Amino acid sequence: MQSSLPLTIDRAAGLPLHLQLAEQFRAAVLDGRLQAGHRLPSTRDLARELGVSRSVMQAAYDQLHAEGWIEGRTGAGTFVTDVVPLQPAVRRRTQHLPDADAKLLTLRPGIPYIAPTPDPGWRRAWREVSTQSPPGGYDDAAGLPALRAALADHVARVRGIACGPENVLVTNGTVHGLRLLLTVTRQPGDRIAIEDPGYLNAVVAARDHRLEIVDVPVDEDGLQVDALTEAAAVYVTPSHQYPLGGRLPVARRNELVRWARRTGSLLIEDDYDSEFRYDVAPLPALAQLDLERVVHLGTLSKTLSPALRLGWLVASEAMVDQLATFRADSGDWPGWPMQAAMLAMLRDGYLDQAVRRGRRLYADRRTHTCAVLSPYGTVVGQDAGLHITLLLPDDADDLKIAAAAREAGVVVAPLSEYRRTVPGPPGLVIGYATPSTSDLHRALTILTEILSRR
Numbered sequence: 001m002q003s004s005l006p007l008t009i010d011r012a013a014g015l016p017l018h019l020q021l022a023e024q025f026r027a028a029v030l031d032g033r034l035q036a037g038h039r040l041p042s043t044r045d046l047a048r049e050l051g052v053s054r055s056v057m058q059a060a061y062d063q064l065h066a067e068g069w070i071e072g073r074t075g076a077g078t079f080v081t082d083v084v085p086l087q088p089a090v091r092r093r094t095q096h097l098p099d100a101d102a103k104l105l106t107l108r109p110g111i112p113y114i115a116p117t118p119d120p121g122w123r124r125a126w127r128e129v130s131t132q133s134p135p136g137g138y139d140d141a142a143g144l145p146a147l148r149a150a151l152a153d154h155v156a157r158v159r160g161i162a163c164g165p166e167n168v169l170v171t172n173g174t175v176h177g178l179r180l181l182l183t184v185t186r187q188p189g190d191r192i193a194i195e196d197p198g199y200l201n202a203v204v205a206a207r208d209h210r211l212e213i214v215d216v217p218v219d220e221d222g223l224q225v226d227a228l229t230e231a232a233a234v235y236v237t238p239s240h241q242y243p244l245g246g247r248l249p250v251a252r253r254n255e256l257v258r259w260a261r262r263t264g265s266l267l268i269e270d271d272y273d274s275e276f277r278y279d280v281a282p283l284p285a286l287a288q289l290d291l292e293r294v295v296h297l298g299t300l301s302k303t304l305s306p307a308l309r310l311g312w313l314v315a316s317e318a319m320v321d322q323l324a325t326f327r328a329d330s331g332d333w334p335g336w337p338m339q340a341a342m343l344a345m346l347r348d349g350y351l352d353q354a355v356r357r358g359r360r361l362y363a364d365r366r367t368h369t370c371a372v373l374s375p376y377g378t379v380v381g382q383d384a385g386l387h388i389t390l391l392l393p394d395d396a397d398d399l400k401i402a403a404a405a406r407e408a409g410v411v412v413a414p415l416s417e418y419r420r421t422v423p424g425p426p427g428l429v430i431g432y433a434t435p436s437t438s439d440l441h442r443a444l445t446i447l448t449e450i451l452s453r454r
């Protein structure tokens with residue numbers, strides 16, 4: 001039935017009549033069929049026109065009135081209010097939509113191989129979590145006590161850091177730990193030294209905290225400690241410099257810690273992929289030298305998956321307390337199921353097993369990648385981690401090469417994207433862990449075709 005307003009009744013629609021009417025009324029205002037200031041018929045007249053009870057019509061008007069679509073004016077009646085429709089929100093495209101690259105072969109650095117079928121250790125951990133009820137209240141902001149203890153044992157065993165649960169804070173990964181540390185310990189305007197070339201997310205975190213970034217050069221041994229100038233903090237990747245792959249030798253490590261003790265600077269050790277070394281055993285962590293001066297950041301992103309968003313921060317007890325106090329107020333720490341699963345994976349040796357398996361798998365892929373690419377430049381950083389860097393002749397344009405590779409279906413990272421002010425040769429940062437072995441071979445064939453055309 002039609003009325004003097006653009007409203008109809010559909011008794012088969014399953015939606016209560018007053019809600020149907022309210023919905024149609026809103027749509028009519030938004031598309032301009034009902035204009036602001038239009039005087040509405042009385043509920044009695046409209047109910048008669050539509051063949052519904054007056055109480056239905058009154059309920060529809062009440063609803064619209066409560067939401068602000070109509071207003072009563074004393075002695076004059078009920079009117080449509082002035083509602084200017086909102087433009088639909090403009091959705092910003094994120095830079096790396098996971099799906100946008102789904103069809104490409106990715107040699108993007110830093111992402112481990114994820115087997116299509118989950119293995120028993122993984123399933124066991126989640127089964128165990130699913131059989132427990134969650135804690136009855138907020139849990140410890142530093143992390144589950146049992147997990148902190150397991151992580152302290154883990155970093156003591158595999159990274160040589162003598163520490164206890166009181167030195168460990170569970171995080172959502174390296175970047176989360178880094179940002180927490182910067183928030184709690186740094187003031188805007190503080191100077192932070194960061195390797196150049198270096199990890200972009202560390203640079204972004206420092207910028208977001210309005211720190212002054214000091215670009216420190218690196219060479220084949222990692223951070224050039226003798227180039228450090230005054231800085232309240234230093235971000236460093238001593239085990240496998242990101243992205244060039246140098247390892248900081250003991251003399252430089254000692255010099256760095258001495259420098260930090262002398263200047264009062266805080267050293268932030270990003271230990272992102274130290275588990276994977278192909279020549280010697282993983283090097284001891286920098287934090288092993290002085291937990292008062294070094295904050296150590298570890299992650300499951302390279303060993304299990306970056307999608308887990310889990311990691312750990314190891315520091316002095318006073319520092320951990322300070323960070324945990326901040327977190328207790330912010331509510332920003334990993335949820336109980338994630339932590340409980342991580343605990344099971346550590347306790348049952350699943351993490352160790354994944355590292356052993358990864359090391360075997362990646363060692364072959366790394367050898368193949370180096371062999372295929374070495375005719376086109378100088379391969380560096382191949383002794384550890386999940387990526388190598390191919391340094392190219394000075395006249396090469398790595399941005400163009402990366403763009404041509406993408407066009408041909410292969411994603412690689414140009415080295416110049418990691419550089420800030422310290423000059424150096426162009427290159428490609430190539431992750432060999434992510435694809436299956438056959439996809440890796442295909443991607444490298446495509447890449448070498450592009451490199452040989454240069």
Ligand SMILES: Cc1ncc(COP(=O)(O)O)c(C=O)c1O
Pocket residue numbers: 109110172173174175176199237242270272298299300301306310311
């Ligand atoms: C140098 C470096 N640090 C840390 C990470 C991992 O960060 P997160 O633990 O936040 O995933 C990566 C990952 O690509 C990295 O390249």
